[in-house]
Amino acid sequence: MACMLIGLTTAIAQSDSTVHEVANMFEPKSTPAEMIHEISLLVLLICGVIFVIVTTLLVYTVLRFRRRGSGDDHEEPPQVYGSTQIELAWTVLPILITVVLILVTARTIGEIQDAEMPADALNIRVVGHQWWWEVHYPDYDFVTANEIHIPLSSATERRVTHVALESADVIHSFWVPQLNGKTDLVPNRTNHLWLEPTSTGTYLGNCAEYCGTQHANMQLRVIVHPPDEFAEWVRTQQAAPTVDPAVARGYDTFVSNSCVNCHTVNGTVADGVFGPDLTKLMTRQTIGAGVAPNDTANLRSWVRDPQVLKPGALMPDMKLLDSEVDDIVAYLQTLK
Amino acid sequence: MATTTEEEIDIELSPPGEEKGVLTGGIQSLFYTVDHKKLGLMYIGSGLIFFVIAGLMATAIRIQLAIPKNDFLEPDVFNRFFTMHGTAMVFYVGMPIIFGFANYLIPLMIGARDMAFPRLNAFGFWMFFFSACLFYFSYLGAEGLYGAGSAPDVGWFAYSPLTAKAFSRGHSTDYWTLSILLGGIGSLATALNILVTVFCFRCKGMTLGRMPLFVWLWIVVAFLTLIALPPLSACQIMLTLDRYLGANFFNTQAGGSAVLWQHFFWIFGHPEVYILILPGFAIASEVIPVFSRKPIFGYPIMVAASVMIAFISLGVWAHHMFTVGMTSLGNTFFAISTMIIAVPTGIKIFNWLGTMYGGKIRLDLPMMFCIAFLFQFLIAGLTGVMLSVAPFNWQLSDSYFVVAHFHYVLIGGLLFTLFAGIYYWYPKAIGRMLNHKLGLWHFWLFIFGFTLTFAPQHVSGILGMPRRIFTYDPGRGWEIWNFISTVGVPFQIAGVACLVANMIWSYFKGKKAGDDPWDAWTLEWATTSPPAEYNFEKLPVVRSRRPLWDLKHPEDPDWKHE
Amino acid sequence: MSELSDVGMINQSVPPEEEAEWKLPSFRKVGVILLILTETALFTIFVVAYLFYIKKSLNGPYPQDVLELPILATVALLSSSITVVIAERAFMKNARGTFHLWWGLTMVLGLFFLGFTAHEWYTLIYRDGLTIATNVFGSTFYALVGLHASHVIIGLILLGLVFVLSLLGHVKPDQAERIEMISWYWHFVDVVWIVVFIVVYIISRSA
Numbered sequence A: 001m002a003c004m005l006i007g008l009t010t011a012i013a014q015s016d017s018t019v020h021e022v023a024n025m026f027e028p029k030s031t032p033a034e035m036i037h038e039i040s041l042l043v044l045l046i047c048g049v050i051f052v053i054v055t056t057l058l059v060y061t062v063l064r065f066r067r068r069g070s071g072d073d074h075e076e077p078p079q080v081y082g083s084t085q086i087e088l089a090w091t092v093l094p095i096l097i098t099v100v101l102i103l104v105t106a107r108t109i110g111e112i113q114d115a116e117m118p119a120d121a122l123n124i125r126v127v128g129h130q131w132w133w134e135v136h137y138p139d140y141d142f143v144t145a146n147e148i149h150i151p152l153s154s155a156t157e158r159r160v161t162h163v164a165l166e167s168a169d170v171i172h173s174f175w176v177p178q179l180n181g182k183t184d185l186v187p188n189r190t191n192h193l194w195l196e197p198t199s200t201g202t203y204l205g206n207c208a209e210y211c212g213t214q215h216a217n218m219q220l221r222v223i224v225h226p227p228d229e230f231a232e233w234v235r236t237q238q239a240a241p242t243v244d245p246a247v248a249r250g251y252d253t254f255v256s257n258s259c260v261n262c263h264t265v266n267g268t269v270a271d272g273v274f275g276p277d278l279t280k281l282m283t284r285q286t287i288g289a290g291v292a293p294n295d296t297a298n299l300r301s302w303v304r305d306p307q308v309l310k311p312g313a314l315m316p317d318m319k320l321l322d323s324e325v326d327d328i329v330a331y332l333q334t335l336k
Numbered sequence B: 001m002a003t004t005t006e007e008e009i010d011i012e013l014s015p016p017g018e019e020k021g022v023l024t025g026g027i028q029s030l031f032y033t034v035d036h037k038k039l040g041l042m043y044i045g046s047g048l049i050f051f052v053i054a055g056l057m058a059t060a061i062r063i064q065l066a067i068p069k070n071d072f073l074e075p076d077v078f079n080r081f082f083t084m085h086g087t088a089m090v091f092y093v094g095m096p097i098i099f100g101f102a103n104y105l106i107p108l109m110i111g112a113r114d115m116a117f118p119r120l121n122a123f124g125f126w127m128f129f130f131s132a133c134l135f136y137f138s139y140l141g142a143e144g145l146y147g148a149g150s151a152p153d154v155g156w157f158a159y160s161p162l163t164a165k166a167f168s169r170g171h172s173t174d175y176w177t178l179s180i181l182l183g184g185i186g187s188l189a190t191a192l193n194i195l196v197t198v199f200c201f202r203c204k205g206m207t208l209g210r211m212p213l214f215v216w217l218w219i220v221v222a223f224l225t226l227i228a229l230p231p232l233s234a235c236q237i238m239l240t241l242d243r244y245l246g247a248n249f250f251n252t253q254a255g256g257s258a259v260l261w262q263h264f265f266w267i268f269g270h271p272e273v274y275i276l277i278l279p280g281f282a283i284a285s286e287v288i289p290v291f292s293r294k295p296i297f298g299y300p301i302m303v304a305a306s307v308m309i310a311f312i313s314l315g316v317w318a319h320h321m322f323t324v325g326m327t328s329l330g331n332t333f334f335a336i337s338t339m340i341i342a343v344p345t346g347i348k349i350f351n352w353l354g355t356m357y358g359g360k361i362r363l364d365l366p367m368m369f370c371i372a373f374l375f376q377f378l379i380a381g382l383t384g385v386m387l388s389v390a391p392f393n394w395q396l397s398d399s400y401f402v403v404a405h406f407h408y409v410l411i412g413g414l415l416f417t418l419f420a421g422i423y424y425w426y427p428k429a430i431g432r433m434l435n436h437k438l439g440l441w442h443f444w445l446f447i448f449g450f451t452l453t454f455a456p457q458h459v460s461g462i463l464g465m466p467r468r469i470f471t472y473d474p475g476r477g478w479e480i481w482n483f484i485s486t487v488g489v490p491f492q493i494a495g496v497a498c499l500v501a502n503m504i505w506s507y508f509k510g511k512k513a514g515d516d517p518w519d520a521w522t523l524e525w526a527t528t529s530p531p532a533e534y535n536f537e538k539l540p541v542v543r544s545r546r547p548l549w550d551l552k553h554p555e556d557p558d559w560k561h562e
Numbered sequence C: 001m002s003e004l005s006d007v008g009m010i011n012q013s014v015p016p017e018e019e020a021e022w023k024l025p026s027f028r029k030v031g032v033i034l035l036i037l038t039e040t041a042l043f044t045i046f047v048v049a050y051l052f053y054i055k056k057s058l059n060g061p062y063p064q065d066v067l068e069l070p071i072l073a074t075v076a077l078l079s080s081s082i083t084v085v086i087a088e089r090a091f092m093k094n095a096r097g098t099f100h101l102w103w104g105l106t107m108v109l110g111l112f113f114l115g116f117t118a119h120e121w122y123t124l125i126y127r128d129g130l131t132i133a134t135n136v137f138g139s140t141f142y143a144l145v146g147l148h149a150s151h152v153i154i155g156l157i158l159l160g161l162v163f164v165l166s167l168l169g170h171v172k173p174d175q176a177e178r179i180e181m182i183s184w185y186w187h188f189v190d191v192v193w194i195v196v197f198i199v200v201y202i203i204s205r206s207a
C-alpha cells in the first residue's frame, strides 16, 4: 500500500518534471513562442511556394532549352533583349508578397513586444555573467542561479512571467526556444521578455550570444510548475538557512577560504556576488550553468578544480586539500 | 606569360610605372608588377591559398562538433578557429578573389590598357597581402607581455565589450583590429581605382549603357565599398583608441555603449555581404548569356535592380540586431527595409531565368556552376527572408540556422559563381582550357559535400542549437545533424583538391584555348589568351553591348536593337 | 574557335557613328571626388559617435564647461579657402609671384589653425584635466577634432610640397589640374570643419 502510494507520487512528480530535451522551436509551449510559431508557419509556407515555383521554372528551363546534339549546332537562338510586360509582372508579384509579409510581421512584432504585462505578472530579473545566470525574484526577495522556476499558465489561471534582462559584463542572450525567442542581455541597459508557459516540465536553453571561452556551457533551464508546486518551491527558497552541526568543519573551511568573497550563502559571512548564490545550491539540478549534474562527484570535482569541468570558468582552482574538499562538499550538500 | 609581341610596342603603350628588375620575370617580377592582370591573378591566387587555410580551420571546427562532448579542440582554440575562419573567409578570401576578378577583367572589358592608377593598384594588393600576413601572424605574435591571447577569439564581428581590455587581454584583438584596418585601406584604394578606370578609361564608343553588366555591377560594388567600408575603419580606429589610449567609445564601465559598436559594425557589415555577392552576380551575368546564347534579358532593369539593392542595403543593417532590444518601431522598420531587398534580388533571378529561357543552353562547367548558384542562392535568399521576419528572427538569430543561411549565400552563392568565373576565364588568363573531367569531379563532389554540410544546419538551428559553441550535450537532438554536417566536409575537400589539381595540371598540359573558346561577346575575348601586357594592340571601338556579336553577325548586329 | 586578336576588325565592323568625339572626364577629378566621398563617410561615423554621446558622460568635464568658441581659428581656416582659390587663379594666369604669395598665405592660415588646436588641447589637458580617457566626451572630442586636424596636416604637407617645388621651379603650368585638386581637398577639409564646429562647439555646448 505504502509502496503504491510512493510509486504514485513519484509518477505524478515525474509527469511534472518532463525534460523537454529537444528545444524545438516548432513545438512551442508558451504564448509568445506560439505566436512566433504561427507567423513562422505562414512565412515558411510563402517561402516554400516561392521555392517550388522558381525551382520548377529553373529545372524546366534547363531541361527544355538544353542544347542537344553534338555541339556543332552553331545556329543561334532568337535574340530576345527583354520585355517590359514580363518584367513588370515579376516586379509586382514579389512586391505584393512582400507587402503581406510586412503586414504580418509588423503585427506580430507589436503583439509580442508591446504586450501589456498583467498586474499580477511574476517579475524576474536575470543578470548575465561570464558564464552563468544570476536570477533574482524581487517579488519574493531571494536570488538563485542558472535554473529559473516559473508557474504554469492555464486557461483558469493566467500566470505571466516578466523577465528583465541585464548584464554584468559582456553581451549574452537569453534563449529558451520553446518558451520565447531570444533577447540579449546588454550591459548598461535593461531588456524585457515575457513567458507564459502552457505546459509543465523542464525546458532547456542556451546563451545565444557569443560571450567568451565558455559560451557553450552557459546553459539555461526553465522549470515550469503548477502554481501550488511553484508556491512550494518559493517557500523552500525563502526558508532561512540552517547550519547543520554535523558539517561544522566544512562550514569553517568554507568561510575561512576566499569562497566567501565570491559567493553568498544567506545567514553566513559569505556575501560575495561575483559567483552564483549558493544559499540553496542543492535545489539545483546542475552546477556550472549546466556543465554537469549536481551530484557529489561533480561537486567534489568542481570545488577541487573548476577548470576540469569548465575550463576557463572564472572560479579559480583553490588548491584545497582533499580533506578540505570533502568537508566543503559535505557542507555544500546541506544547502537546501 | 607569353607576350611575344612585346618588342613591337612603342613605349607609350606600356603601362606607366612598369619597372624591370635585374632579374625580369619569375617571382621577382611579381613584386615589381603594376600590371592589372598580374595583380588580378595574384589576388586570386593568394585568396585561394587563404581559402584552403580557412577551410582547414573549418574542417577542425566540424571535427570537433561531429559528436557531442568531443575534446578534439580546446574551448579557446575552437573560439579562435571560428573567428579566424570567419574573418579570413570574408576579408582574405572573398574580398581578394572578387577584387582579383575585377582587376583582371575590368580594363579588358572596357577596352583600357590598365587601371587608372597602376601603382595605387599594386599598393592595394600589397596592403591586403600584408594585412593578411599580420592577421595570421597573431598566432605567433599576440602572446604579448601579458601571456594571454594568441589568435583573436572574439568572433568575426567582435561585439564590444568582449573586445575591451578587461575581457580580452593580450594583443589578439589588436591584431584583428589592425589587420582589418590595413586591409580596409587597400580595399578602398582598389575600389576608388576601379571607379576611376571605369569612368575615365573606356574605349571609344563604350558608353555607360554599353558596358558589360560585369562592369556595371562593379560600379555599384565599388561605390558601396567606398561608402560602407569607412564605418568599419572608423569603428576599428575607435576600438584601437579604446585599447591603447584608454578611450571610452565602447567601454561600458564608463558610459560607453555596447550597442553602438553593433550599429557601426553592421552599417558596414550588411553592405559588405552585398559587396561580396554582387561580384558573384556580375560573373553570373556574363556566363549565363554566353552559355544560353542569348543577350542578357532586360539589361537596363538588371542595372537598376543592382543599384536598388546597393541603395537599400545601406538601410537594413539592424536586421542583425533584432534581439538587442530595439523598440518595436525600430524592429518593424528594419524588417520592412530588409524584405524590400527581396524584390530587386528577385528581379535579377527572374532575368537570369529569362535569359536562359528560349536559349540553347550549353551545359559547360561555368554554366553548371551558375545553375547551381541560382538554385542555392534561391534557398539562401528565402532563408534570409525568414530571418528578416523579426519575430521569427528572435528564434533563429545566432542559431545554426543563420550559419546555414550565410554559408548558402557565401558558398552556394558567391563561391559557386567564383568557381564559374575560374572555369570561364582561366583559358583567357592562362591560354589553356581547364580539364573538363576533373572539373566535373570538382562540381559534383563539392555540391554534394556542400549540401551535406550545410543543409542539416538549418535543422539543428531550428532544434535550438546556438552557433559558436565548442561542444554540446548528447540528447538534445543535435547529434545526427552535426554528424552529417561533418561527413560533408571530406567531399568538399576532395572537390577543392580537384580544382587545385586541375589548375596546376592544365597550366602545363591543358588544351590550348585560343582567343575565344566560348564564342563569347565581350571585349576580353577579342585579344590574345593570355592578353599582352598592353591588352589590345589597337584600342577597339564599340557600337553595342556585345561588340563581338556584332563582329560575328554583321547581318544582325546588336546596335540595331538597342 | 575563331581568332579575334585583331581588334581592328571590330573597328571596321563598326559603322561610323554620328557622335563626333569621345570625351571622358578627367581621372584626377573623378579620383579626388571619390576620395572626398569616402572621407565623408569616415567623418560621418565620427560625427555620429560624437552626437550619440552628447550628455552621456558619467563625469565631467562637460563641453559647456571647457570648450570655447574657436572664432579666430575658424575665420582663419575658412578664409584659407578663399586664399587658395586666389592662388589657384594666379597659377592659371601664370602669375608665379602672386601664386606664391597666396599659396603661402594659405599655409600660414592653416598653420595658425593647427596652432590653435594645439593650444586648445594643451589647455584642455593641463588646465581642465580632460583627456581622451576621462569620459566619453573626451574620447569623441579628441577623436573627431583629431581626425580633422590630421587632415589639415595632410593638406599642409601637400600645400608645402607644391610650394617648395614651385619655388624650385619644378611646377609647370600644365600641372594646373593637380593644383586645383589640392585646393579641392583643402575646401573639403574646410567644409568638414564647419560641420565639426557646429556639432562640437555649438550643439554639444548648448545641449
Ligand code: HEA
Pocket: A050, A054, A093, A094, A095, A097, A098, B273, B274, B276, B277, B319, B320, B321, B338, B339, B341, B342, B343, B345, B346, B347, B349, B377, B378, B380, B381, B382, B383, B384, B385, B387, B388, B389, B393, B396, B397, B398, B402, B405, B406, B409, B410, B413, B414
Ligand atoms: C553574400 C552574402 C549574403 C547575402 C546576399 C544575404 C542576403 C540576405 N540576407 Fe543574409 N547574412 C549574411 C550574408 C548574406 N545575406 C551573413 C554573412 C550573415 C550572418 C552574419 C553573422 O551573424 O555572422 C547574414 C545574416 C542575415 C540576417 C541576420 C541573422 C541573425 O543573425 O539574426 C538576416 C536577417 O534579416 C539576413 C537576411 C538576408 C536577406 C533578407 C537577404 C536577401 O538579400 C535575400 C534576397 C533574395 C531572395 C529573397 C531570393 C530571390 C527572390 C525571389 C525569388 C523573389 C521572390 C521572393 C520574395 C518576394 C520573398 N541575413
Ligand code: HEA
Pocket: B051, B052, B053, B054, B055, B056, B058, B059, B061, B062, B082, B083, B085, B086, B087, B089, B090, B093, B094, B155, B156, B157, B403, B407, B410, B411, B415, B453, B467, B468, B469, B470, B489, B492, B493, B496, B497, B500, B501
Ligand atoms: C566565404 C565565406 C565562407 C566559406 C567559404 C566558408 C566555408 C566553410 N565553413 Fe564557414 N563561416 C564563415 C564564412 C565562410 N565559411 C563565416 C563568416 C563564419 C562566422 C564566423 C563567426 O561566427 O565569427 C563561419 C562559421 C562557420 C561555422 C560555425 C562555427 C560556429 O559558429 O561555431 C562552421 C561550422 O560548421 C563553418 C563551417 C564551414 C565549412 C565546413 C566550410 C567549407 O565549405 C570549407 C571547405 C574548404 C576546404 C575544406 C578547403 C580545404 C581544401 C583543401 C585542403 C584542398 C587541399 C588541396 C591541396 C592541398 C592541393 N563555418
Ligand code: CUA
Pocket: A128, A129, A130, A131, A171, A172, A173, A207, A208, A209, A210, A211, A212, A215, A216, A218
Ligand atoms: Cu553568455 Cu554566450
Ligand SMILES: [Cu+2]
Pocket: B269, B270, B273, B317, B319, B320
Ligand atoms: Cu545583413
